[in-house]
Amino acid sequence: MDPIVERLLDVVRPELGYQEKAGQFTKYGEWYAETIDIHPKYRNAPWCDMFIAWAAEQAGLAEVVGQFAWTPSHAVWFQQQAAWSDSPEPGAVVFYDWAGGDAIKGIDHVGLVEKVRDGKIHTIEANVDGVWLKRKVRDESKVVGYGLPRKVQEHLDELAATQITLRGNADTMPGYMEELGVGAVTVAAPSPNIGVPITPQTAAYASGTLALLLALILLVRQLRGPRRPLVGRHRRRGRGAQEAAREPAREPATVGGGPA
Known part of the structure; x- marks a missing residue:
């Protein structure tokens, strides 16, 4: 079994049988x-998705499961992580529309798939049958889709491994890369929370953009004519500093005395 599924179910199963308290408190x-x-309103709010958020936190999987109270937003988040599916699997977060629709905006309940058997999904769901946290066996007639935490993890692994590197060539751009202080340009992959996955196409686009920028810098330098390469930091010196620079170096004074 996938480690993500095991960790999540190990947290969820002991909670079976929990019942909400008076005033819908959980x-x-x-x-x-x-x-x-x-916000105090959540203490007495519908809790099917908040239970999954809690379980994800306890399992150390919040980054790949997501933490939401509003089920449509949770489904959209899975879509943004390229982790939305029409097929059930253990560990998937299942989203329902009791009206039988297939639109994200119609989602009104969520659960966790424990197993799939004989065309049925076996789930663990909170806030079902009125007030319970319990197992259910359902067909897929009311299912809108599934969020797959393992796919979110794969997506995060790809982002972590993605780096776009352009290396300046000192032979073809003599002096200019050193003057600009550019030996290599590295663009780290963005946070997955922004919902923009890095693909080979976006990587190629970014690489081409940086290459064009460096070419434009080279062209401007050539039009302006040769310049002395910059070395270190350059600051305008005051008159006193210029005079001090012309003075011969002095031997340091003895501190603490020497041998007699």
Whole structure:
């Protein structure tokens, strides 16, 4: 079994049988109100997705499972991570529309797939049958789609491994790369939270853009004529500094005395 699935189910299974308290209070809503979105309304709010947020936190998987109270937003997040699917699998977050629609905006319930067997999904769901956290066996007639934490992890691994590097060539651009202080240009992959995956196409576009920028800099330098290469920091000296620079170096004074 996938390690992500094991870790998540190991947290979820012991919670089976939990029942919400008077006034629709749940410990998962209380945790969400104090940890994720600081507002007391969550203590007594529908808690199917807040339970999954809590479980993800306990399993150390918040980054790949997501933490939401509003189920449509959670589904959109999975889409942004290229981790949305029409096929169930253990560990998937399943999104339902009780009206039978297939649009994200119609989602009104969420659960966690424990296993798939004989065309049925076996799930663990919170806030079902009124107030319970329990196992359910369902067909897919009300399913809008599935969010796959393992795909989010794969996406994060790809982002972490992606670097775009352009190396200046001192032979073809004599002096200019040194003058600009550019030996290599590295663009780190962006955070996955912005929802813009790095692909070979976007990497090639960024690489081409940086190459064009360096070519324009070279052209401007050539039009302006040769210049002395910059070395270190350059600051305009005052008159006193210029005079001090012309003075011969002095031997340092003895500190603390020497042998008699």
